[in-house]
Amino acid sequence: MVKMEHVKKHYKDFELDCSLQVEEGRVTGLIGPNGAGKSTAFKAILNLIEIDAGGIAVLGKANDRLTQDDREKIGVVLSDSGFSGYLSVKDIIPVLSSLYRRFDRTAFVHMCKKFNIPLDKKIKEFSTGMKAKLQVISAMCHGARLLIMDEPTAGLDVIARGELLDLLRGYMESGDRSILISSHISSDLEGLCDDLYMIDGGKIILHEETDVLLDEYGVLKLTDEQYEKLDKEHILACKREGFGVSCLTAQKQFYMENYPGIVIEKGSIDKVITIMIRGEAK
Known part of the structure; x- marks a missing residue:
């Protein structure tokens, strides 16, 4: 689903030098302290920044060669993004419908109701948990085979985090999807991820199966x-x-x-x- 090979990105006081792989049917976690390079790696995968060296493949293609159809198979939640607070959920439904040809309005509304997200209320009046769940539901409801999620549980209480993790587990039930996720809350990743990459100073310093890490x-x-x-x-x-x-x-x-x-x-x-x-x- 995702393959980064010796990807390098130079900044004035930071350098990313990263290789990792996300396989089909698996949830892969990217962990490390603030400033370690997690967000830079996510932006590189999504072709939001230009890399200096190496290669990135997404869904079996170079990430700068993806077609519109390919991009619609990717759902994204970034820590510094979200919907305008002056819109309601009903307002964003036609936006999502125009952006994604496979947007499933019925499933989207069903999931919003299931997780107590009001359709008429302005998003600026939502709790942090409601906003986070709305972003995840929006990323899932257009036939995405790959979710890329940077700190989706940040700032959520334990109940909201549990509901969001349930969403992600349900998404993975088909067996042919994948998730790449980062989080500072280790318990979330321990119960969700199949394998983990640890990054520090822009470099991967450990890759391990989650079960092996916890057991051995x-x-x-x-x-x-x-x-x-x-x-x-x-x-x-x-x-x-x-x-x-x-x-x-x-x-x-x-x-x-x-x-x-x-x-x-x-x-x-x-x-x-x-x-x-x-x-x-x-």
Whole structure:
């Protein structure tokens, strides 16, 4: 669905150098701190910025060769975009109908009613959650096979996030669609994504299956003495702590079996990000 190969984009104080792939039938997450390059990568995929090197394919074609029909198969939600607050949902229906030949008005209205989005109310009077759900529904209701979503759950409460994630799970049920999504809320990605790319300083520093990360990764909590005696072959990164050292490993079971006296915490997206980015790679 999406393939970025050694894509580079130079700015005055930042450089993107990124390769990633989104496969059909999968939800892929892009994670990392603010300023890491997530939004730049999304804009490059959508051909909103001109890249300096590398190649990007979307739906099997170079992203600058997509036809109108190809572009209609892509649904987009960007963190800095949205509908005019002076319009109502009824006002945007003819706009969407004119933009997308496969826009499904019946499905759109049904989903708006299902998720309690009023049709007559001005969008500026919507809650943050209502605006977010409206953007996602709009991206889904024109036959899109690929959703590209930059921080769609930002600013939402737990109930609104749950409703939006339910929307995305329903979208994936057909099996031939894909989603590329970024979010700062790790629990959203842990329950939604099949695989994760971590980006920092414009570069991909980790790619892993979500199940593998949650099941096989771990954080070792070590005193300085324990750290000195540790077999570090399976250590990915370490971070100095007040008590000693935290070490990230993708071989949690190895250390559980060979070092029964040390504290080992289960891996999570937040823990992996913290140690991979704030610690030192091994």
